[in-house]
Amino acid sequence: MSAHQHAHAEFPLGPFRPYEQNPIMSPQGDGWESGSVYNPAAIVKDGQVVLLYRAHADDIVSHVGYATSDDGIHFERRPEPVLSPSEDYDRFGCEDPRVTEVDGTYYLTYTGWDRTSALLCLATSTDLVTWEKHGPMFPDFNTFLPQGNGQDAPWSKAGGILPVPIDGRYLMYFGEGSIWYAWSDDLIHWKPCSNDEPLMVPTGPGTFGEFLVEVGPQPIVTNNGLILLLHNAAVKNDDGTVRYTCGQLLFDPADPTRILAQMNRPWLEPTTHEDTHGLVSNVTFVEGLVHFKDTWFAYYGQSDSTLGVATYRVGDRYSDLAGR
Template structure:
């Protein structure tokens, strides 16, 4: 296990950004963003969302020996096939457990977004398991957003906690679910009782959304990279990246959160694109001594931010988050 602390970082955007751009005239010709990430055979693997001008998303695969320069597979590894995803396979997150890859993604039918699951043993051939939470609306407790079934953004921890596997999911608000077989998932509470909600008036005041699968800290915390936003309309948003932590012995309760973002829109690509003013993280890996966080820029290009623990660390106040709820700042 790679040593992690809460908060994780600081991260610095790479001078090589964007590390992947749209190209060609086909399925990834217009926008390319929001990648899942993992390390396989000493390479970083990205599964990224891309589309042409039709905005029908597919999921592509790219490999890198240094975490910066990537070779693309050329054809999508997952693309619309079922009615629930006919308008796009979007925003993947991935976890590797034993000999199986578990990919969560958003199936969009043109009207409703649903969190879906697919599994693979080789990252190229995928078995679909369909929508995970039919009827669940992660926006239910908020006074805006869709008033119909809607779920996105699922991250799975690779080891069981107290005999069950855990997933955290949701756009708008965050919820938890558990499973014994990694395929069938049961929410810990109904959609009226999220475990984490936006902070009124804050930089995370409109919505919160799980980013990358958690990493375990040395003091029994699971550290999550998050996406947080304020919005005056669906077209006018400001997405920044934060962090939260839960205890492994109480995975459905948020114990700590960052009070300031660790990543925010600053570069031209962050502030100009299909949806301006967006940094949106979905992938985190520990690779050759560094933490690499992969994120989308304005829903148009793909970037990475790096944290090298040998160079610098945040030093949060000494506090026993395992014993009492608390808020830590950076």
Template sequence: MFTGASFPLGPFTPYEGNPILRPKGDSWESANLYNPAALVDGDEVVLLYRAHADDIVSHIGIARSRDGVNFTREDAPILSPSEDYERYGCEDPRIALIDGTYYLTYTGWDRRSAQLCLATSTDLRTWTKHGPLFDDFDTFKTMDPRGFNWSKAGVIVPQKMHGKWWMYFGEGAIYWATSDDLIHWTPGTADTEPMYSPTPGTWDEALVEIGTSPVLADNGLLVFLTNGATRTVHDDGSVDVDYRCGQIAIDPDEPTKVIARLQEPWLRPQTFEDMHGLVSNVTFVEGLVKFQGRWFAYYGQSDTTLAVAIHDPAQPWGRALREGDSEGDDTSTSTSASTSEE
């Protein structure tokens, strides 16, 4: 099932009408709305997004669109905290549809431990929770150890490789796990052995985190959109972050190795919403779909609003050459023109 994708995928242009979804009213989504999973359902794009009120207890809502940018949301969340391990939030969903079942990975948050959890559904409304997937696993172990379970962020590859189902997961560094039944998952290595770590001296030197579910490119590579960050600690102890979006590629014949990465991000904070919010200076991607011939990458802006960047395959890399513009100074449409593979 090839998708017409290549590595790197892009360029992506932030939609001029961003944000496409904002908090509203005085309900469960009144304060902040961000970080969506995305899928195509027939002739619609479906977003499963994170939102909360001033209590910062996150729920997951649902919205639909026939054009990829104008969404109608339902009033009630589809997934809410109900268990002790998630009592302060169901956060940051990613989704895969396999043989008629939706597999939703999300972060269960108890204000101490961020744990990667799984829920399943056949209709996107009635969910069976399967609890945290990993015990005693710290994806920051090699960098800034938490000292307890911390395993947020996971994407499931929607087809088997080497006779098993595969998941890539992790905030801080990225790891892999396999499963025979899509419910029970076993990490492939100890938490001291990530498959991919931050690159010192670059835009993702503080952490890397898996972003979107992979797409299978025409050359057979799995292409993932990822998140990376830098952190600046000031003398008063305050910390500034800068989250940007990158890409990695994996060869399914060797699915435990990253064989290429973008040296520069394809998306970075640049608008007011990107740079101001609950956590400022954040563009954080979790949803990617191909819809009506274009690619839509959905991302959160400073943990406060929801935006989209669009790639039209008819507009390849090299805007300066296409338009005869040797300046190439329009960063709003060419944020990753200087990217290259390692």
């Protein structure tokens, strides 16, 4: 079995239970993470869970912080961010990271924000601390097509890279609004599909993804070799507010640009006070997923304000959780 194939991953992954003592991380201090702490990438390194999390002060200029844990719940943070605005394209924020490791190199996708366009960007590292930026990946793309987002400026977010190649090429799912895909020979240079051919568009009226769908954490390979992608989905209320929940998609590596199966109800949704009250209320937004010590940990932002986790202990069944 490939090192990237998980013996305990299948579709649908779960059941996940939110940790009863969420949030596991909150804003702190009076500096770069004093306003909000949320939307983390996650990976296992040297026997620890590492979170690369989004944080900002009241100015909402985001940085990426670094935290480690021996149990997946209790984290120690580095005092300074590991990725910060430095270029024109990300001068008002390095947002919403996802991370994948291939042959000792870490590939971080994040959103560069210049207050006009949100652009999917790439950075690489060999230690998760020192990062080299490679710039915007798809500077002319608009992932909100076909429905549009009310502006003409380019827009792209949310890149999840599959760590195992398919026929010698690497695959990435990306997009906010609709979901798209791209291929790469070297993990640095990526060729997207046509902007006219989204892989998944928002779901039908009355469903939990009718406003938008967006890539969650990096995809994983299941126990029978299929590709599993967790995603975020949103509805927009009549008063303009939104509600974000989480779904799952399944793909066949022989045909990874067509959905094989999808959940038709959320596996994670706002329930607690932190989930329903914050900078953007009614949001559970998953960006980190790891298998660690016989448990799956899904890390998510709570209302763009705090950071929570939901866990699935391998062997748990939905019927066993009834009434808990």
